[in-house]
Amino acid sequence: DAKTTQPPSMDCAEGRAANLPCNHSTISGNEYVYWYRQIHSQGPQYIIHGLKNNETNEMASLIITEDRKSSTLILPHATLRDTAVYYCIGAYAGNNRKLIWGLGTSLAVNP
Amino acid sequence: DAGITQSPRHKVTETGTPVTLRCHQTENHRYMYWYRQDPGHGLRLIHYSYGVKDTDKGEVSDGYSVSRSKTEDFLLTLESATSSQTSVYFCAISEGQGLGYGYTFGSGTRLTVV
Numbered sequence: 466d467a468k469t470t471q472p473p474s475m476d477c478a479e480g481r482a483a484n485l486p487c488n489h490s491t492i493s494g495n496e497y498v499y500w501y502r503q504i505h506s507q508g509p510q511y512i513i514h515g516l517k518n519n520e521t522n523e524m525a526s527l528i529i530t531e532d533r534k535s536s537t538l539i540l541p542h543a544t545l546r547d548t549a550v551y552y553c554i555g556a557y558a559g560n561n562r563k564l565i566w567g568l569g570t571s572l573a574v575n576p
Numbered sequence: 577d578a579g580i581t582q583s584p585r586h587k588v589t590e591t592g593t594p595v596t597l598r599c600h601q602t603e604n605h606r607y608m609y610w611y612r613q614d615p616g617h618g619l620r621l622i623h624y625s626y627g628v629k630d631t632d633k634g635e636v637s638d639g640y641s642v643s644r645s646k647t648e649d650f651l652l653t654l655e656s657a658t659s660s661q662t663s664v665y666f667c668a669i670s671e672g673q674g675l676g677y678g679y680t681f682g683s684g685t686r687l688t689v690v
Contacts, residue, residue, distance in 0.1 A: 497676065506684065514675070558676025559673050559674040560673075566620075
């Protein structure tokens, strides 16, 4: 599975968009990009995933570059409750054994 | 999280004692997983199950065993706890194999081995 690289920490002002980058230069054509987040001491929570096209749901938007070497998770209007560690994972949809979670990006949303 | 519960939430145990953690789901999902999370490491898979009595090892399975006698319950046992097994343990479930089906995680069990 693809290894991803994320900045260890980021800050964002409340109400502003939070843009979290992820590099996945070794991702293969059939590997999806998944985003999860983990709010302090809780289990990770699914946010969004995509393969080639940009995706949007009620939580976030996912922008994947055309060469699929990187992506950006966008929280359009960050709130204090979005403070969490965000994980970007490259994986085949049907693979559950070799998922590499990494350390993620710790996002602090400030008032 | 709704549909998945872990017990106990916190446990302190002594080195050398057996410990069993329980994961219970009400979603009737086929796949269940046990992960551990430690500072400086991402989530690491210990064991997973793809059905009743069907289990397989993950990347950090040494010192752990699992059992699944019912769809809804997945037990993780530390036969003889060691200090290196102090960690936060998360259970997860999925309807199918892999992240493509989405993982739902429990709230975790914080285990301290003294």
